[in-house]
């Protein structure tokens with residue numbers, strides 16, 4: 001039925017709301033008139049009208065449902081009425097609260113978003129109770145707040161789940177989706193708001209759960225002598241849910257198709273020649289009638305998918321192309337990495353001046369693979385080929401930046417070797433992360449596991465402890481041989497030292513090879529090209545391992561499931577639930593960021609060490625600025641990397657270049673205070689033999705720990721280790737205050753930016769008129 005026309009129709013569907021706009025002492029009546037919302041396009045092109053001349057009302061104690069096909073503007077209407085429009089949009093028209101132009105006072109309205117940003121580790125009771133403590137005024141006693149929390153939980157029918165953890169985090173099931181929606185609603189209605197906005201409260205729920213959630217919402221309209229006005233956008237309600245609506249606002253392409261009592265919609269459609277067939281869900285009929293998205297298709301007859309697959313080679317080619325497009329367009333995939341590597345390369349090049357890794361693709365892959373779209377082998381080949389150009393770029397540009405200024409061997413063959421090692425290492429890190437991603441259940445765990453494995457490999461690579469000093473069990477055998485870092489270090493050392501000689505005393509010179517063998521314990525039995533060869537072999541091995549794991553998991557899963565006589569897990573993609581990560585904590589915080597609640601994050605971090613707390617505070621600041629989780633981690637790691645370089649450990653404080661690195665970075669980097677505090681803690685009060693003296697004189701050449709700290713490590717000894725500790729604590733406070741200021745700043749600046757945006761009102765393409773001196777709603781429709 002899509003694509004039909006509804007003739008120009010006059011709707012006179014308004015119940016008289018009186019001149020005061022329906023003022024009600026006990027509740028809120030919201031009316032809106034000729035509401036237009038336009039969004040500016042990013043590249044300065046024409047702005048797009050999302051809502052076009054909407055007029056309507058929401059009455060006290062009633063439930064208004066906003067319905068319409070996907071993308072018709074339901075959420076935008078809800079956001080407009082709630083005053084939450086994004087900064088690139090502009091609205092015109094009138095919104096009246098009880099007949100007056102006024103802003104909604106704090107606590108009068110609440111907005112339940114589509115996402116349930118809840119702390120998964122808390123029980124339902126805890127989540128609601130903590131929120132009650134945060135939101136309810138101090139004039140209420142703790143007991144009253146607790147009672148309010150419990151009452152609200154009961155109101156939403158959650159009494160049986162009160163002591164169940166919300167769950168849904170790392171492998172814990174917790175309460176159902178419908179119950180989560182109700183917990184989110186509970187949290188928002190604790191303050192007893194008289195106006196409640198709900199954006200698709202039933203999204204993702206089955207019809208029974210949708211009914212119970214909507215029934216609980218509808219009952220809130222008149223409960224405990226409070227009259228609430230409820231406005232909810234909803235996708236596809238069942239007939240039972242539809243019967244709960246008092247009024248219906250039916251939108252199509254941002255325009256009102258119908259506004260009025262839900263019970264009269266059927267008559268309206270029938271009178272326009274589209275009667276609802278008996279036994280059909282009315283909302284299905286309305287949506288089908290007004291949906292224009294599928295006009296092009298000949299009467300819903302979509303062509304069936306062909307049963308055969310595309311061939312292996314075309315799969316590889318398509319996957320390579322698609323992966324390349326994705327990598328190119330996703331700012332966080334390689335471009336941000338390239339940027340941070342460039343920053344780090346510049347940092348390394350300046351600090352050491354002249355001193356002589358994809359996860360999302362795996363998630364998409366898991367879904368498509370389980371749907372049988374293509375083979376694992378083609379995915380691995382496609383991914384490998386498409387990543388090569390980007391990794392070349394990511395290793396080449398930062399490579400050049402760091403290589404030449406730091407005064408390494410300047411010949412081109414040496415640089416090419418340096419680049420080969422860098423490229424292989426990036427490829428290996430990416431391959432390792434793919435293996436990790438195929439095993440661990442979510443993104444955050446993946447990053448932590450991947451970083452942990454790499455940390456162990458770095459320690460076992462023979463750089464931090466020389467190969468002969470590594471403990472034999474585990475670290476030497478097998479880690480030293482498994483860690484790709486070993487081959488990278490040794491190859492690079494050979495590249496740099498081989499063929500050169502260095503002065504060992506005024507009269508003697510010593511060859512680079514001897515230094516490598518005796519000082520760095522480098523394996524000199526094979527050439528540096530063998531090291532690169534091993535790295536390349538490892539890349540192939542890692543990718544094959546990934547392939548085997550995915551294929552193995554596919555085979556083993558059903559066997560294990562049948563052995564355990566359980567139905568097989570639905571899919572790996574189910575495991576890829578949104579990580580209950582630092583970032584989502586920030587979202588939860590900003591999700592219901594009210595002034596009192598924001599202060600809550602100032603409390604103790606719950607982490608055991610001071611440095612964790614500092615790193616966490618830093619990540620909170622980063623998370624409040626950058627737009628997504630991956631970018632957050634990369635940016636945070638980049639900033640920390642720079643701080644570590646400037647902390648006086650990798651280069652001694654007096655050797656740091658004065659501009660930027662010494663002033664101000666050395667003073668800003670919390671790592672400096674951590675290093676120095678720990679050094680003082682270890683060395684102060686002890687005496688050490690001076691190793692340069694002969695054994696007979698050793699006693700007379702004892703050095704104090706303080707002397708070593710001052711002379712060798714250039715540690716600032718004018719104040720105690722406790723001052724270092726105090727500075728670290730002060731920095732935690734400072735970081736958290738900065739986070740607070742940023743969040744508050746963003747809240748304040750956003751609406752200002754939105755209002756001062758200069759828009760041109762788009763040409764009105766539709767005839768929207770108001771009858772003079774008539775009741776508030778007369779909508780003339782002309783939908784083509």
Ligand SMILES: Nc1ncnc2c1ncn2[C@@H]1O[C@H](COP(=O)(O)OP(=O)(O)OP(=O)(O)O)[C@@H](O)[C@H]1O
Pocket residue numbers: 039040050068069070071072073074075076077086088089235
């Ligand atoms: N800030 C914005 N800038 C640009 N376009 C926007 C903006 N907000 C919404 N839109 C566009 O306006 C249209 C309506 O979006 P909206 O989210 O309101 O639809 P919806 O009916 O809620 O859709 P769904 O049911 O699929 O969630 C969409 O085409 C969307 O892309």
